Amino acid sequence: MGIVIEKATETRYDSIDWKNLGFGRYFADHMFISFYKDGKWDEGKIVPYGPICFEPAMMTLHYGQTIFEGLKAYYDVNGGVNLFRPDMNAKRMNNSAERLCIPKFDEKKFVEAIIELVKLDNKFVPKVKGESLYIRPVCFGSSSFLGVHPSSEYTFIIMTSPVASYYPEGLNPVKILIEDQFVRAVRGGLGNAKTAANYAASLYAGHKAKEKGFSQVLWLDGIQHEFVDEVGAMNIMFVIDDILITPPLSQGSILPGVTRDSVLILAREMGIKVQERSIKIQEVLEAYERGTLQEVFGTGTAATISPVGKLYYKDKEMIINNNQIGPIAQKMYDTLTGLQHGLIKDTHNWIIHIDI
Ligand code: COI
Numbered sequence: 001m002g003i004v005i006e007k008a009t010e011t012r013y014d015s016i017d018w019k020n021l022g023f024g025r026y027f028a029d030h031m032f033i034s035f036y037k038d039g040k041w042d043e044g045k046i047v048p049y050g051p052i053c054f055e056p057a058m059m060t061l062h063y064g065q066t067i068f069e070g071l072k073a074y075y076d077v078n079g080g081v082n083l084f085r086p087d088m089n090a091k092r093m094n095n096s097a098e099r100l101c102i103p104k105f106d107e108k109k110f111v112e113a114i115i116e117l118v119k120l121d122n123k124f125v126p127k128v129k130g131e132s133l134y135i136r137p138v139c140f141g142s143s144s145f146l147g148v149h150p151s152s153e154y155t156f157i158i159m160t161s162p163v164a165s166y167y168p169e170g171l172n173p174v175k176i177l178i179e180d181q182f183v184r185a186v187r188g189g190l191g192n193a194k195t196a197a198n199y200a201a202s203l204y205a206g207h208k209a210k211e212k213g214f215s216q217v218l219w220l221d222g223i224q225h226e227f228v229d230e231v232g233a234m235n236i237m238f239v240i241d242d243i244l245i246t247p248p249l250s251q252g253s254i255l256p257g258v259t260r261d262s263v264l265i266l267a268r269e270m271g272i273k274v275q276e277r278s279i280k281i282q283e284v285l286e287a288y289e290r291g292t293l294q295e296v297f298g299t300g301t302a303a304t305i306s307p308v309g310k311l312y313y314k315d316k317e318m319i320i321n322n323n324q325i326g327p328i329a330q331k332m333y334d335t336l337t338g339l340q341h342g343l344i345k346d347t348h349n350w351i352i353h354i355d356i
Helices: 059-063 086-099 107-120 196-211 258-269 281-290 327-340
Strands: 030-037 045-048 066-068 071-075 081-084 132-141 154-163 174-179 216-219 235-240 243-246 273-276 293-300 304-313 316-319 351-354
Touching (some): 045 107, 059 132, 086 132, 086 258, 107 132, 174 196, 235 258, 258 293, 258 327, 281 304, 293 327, 304 327
Antiparallel strands (some): 066 132, 071 081, 071 132, 081 351, 132 154
């Protein structure tokens, strides 16, 4: 039996400024919701998107036992809609669940619920390249109790939001501050789980950096402040001496990005030399001084491929590739978006096509 659907009686479609979507501002008509109680998840159902009611003692408000995901539905130039590697999000959500003591959600059901939701709200998938329907699953402890231990009840919601690019810069290079005082995560902490705490930890330094005109901060490791971690909203990649270098997942402090993984696979197939290894910020500075730092770019579902044009470390400014997108970042952007919009044949089985 399929998922039960309670249809919205009114649509939010007309209240959306489709020419000026921004990111995360608008929501489609429906959401999927499922509750965990007495040791099991219920069947879940699709209901109109809207407020839900919790008591002030709801545990997540106090102790942050919450995880989320991010993926996108793209219009296919040949008709219908494409999801990009949703199985990876399902898996990653369950890895985050394990770390946060949250009961796992069936991965097949996760993908099935997304497909049903996107089918139902397909008119919210923008028909513009570079725009998409962002899908945000979120799962949190929802018992009412004041005391630090895992919740006994949970709520899992999938909402969708038509979006344009995450950074107002779009595919134009962003300006990033390398943070040398505050930290996002430490080894052994929560850095590789997609949980609210990592984003909360990033707010203060991110806000200070914005005041100084930066888009985001690049985090260094939480102990020596020497090794590059990630940008919080995206993983980071460097091209030095024609080698694509990115910090390894084994550091335990960075998010295992789906876009990161896809770019590494594509790069290897394209014959680009790839190194997943720890990289000191000093090495980046030295490469810049030598003139061998060719490109820096971020990878993320929300950010897609985001070239970094300017990097600041202490008082040092590094202008990367004349503040232009570099050839590898451009190639990755074109290939990924080509696959996602059905312009390039999917030879990896990454796409789940939804007929509308
Ligand atoms: C995503 O890339 O999907 C994320 O969750 C990043 C978030 C900061 C919007």
